Amino acid sequence: MIILNIGAKIYYEKETGNVLVNTGERSGNVVETSVEQDFVVYAELAKRVRETVGMIQLEYGEYAPDISSGGVITKVDLNTLKPLFTYPTPDAEPEPQPSLSQKVDDIEKRQDLMQDALDNLLMGGL
Numbered sequence: 001m002i003i004l005n006i007g008a009k010i011y012y013e014k015e016t017g018n019v020l021v022n023t024g025e026r027s028g029n030v031v032e033t034s035v036e037q038d039f040v041v042y043a044e045l046a047k048r049v050r051e052t053v054g055m056i057q058l059e060y061g062e063y064a065p066d067i068s069s070g071g072v073i074t075k076v077d078l079n080t081l082k083p084l085f086t087y088p089t090p091d092a093e094p095e096p097q098p099s100l101s102q103k104v105d106d107i108e109k110r111q112d113l114m115q116d117a118l119d120n121l122l123m124g125g126l
Helices: 035-041 064-068 100-122
Strands: 004-006 009-013 019-022 026-028 053-057 072-076 083-086
Touching: 009 035, 009 072, 019 072, 064 100
Parallel strands: none
Antiparallel strands: 004 026, 009 019, 009 053, 072 083
């Protein structure tokens, strides 16, 4: 038996970025499906014109920390083609946003740049 790990396919409206179907991850004795097969199997896709729907393929386990912390992919950023997540909040309607892991990566990069600038300033610009 061949064990496969297949990442989720995220189908979205090309005009808005709104997610139509998230196929979810699959692992084990599973078969990779084609886009054409998905348009037959998923009712939400079957009623759409193919040219109006985009798709991004995620790697197996990609965004696992974000999903396990309650994040749901609700939109695709049409500029970067990265998933946007909605996180549960008790007080307000959640807004789609980049994944928390992406935000942490961005903060770490900015922190490194600021530290380098501070080090240069303290060392007299050397």
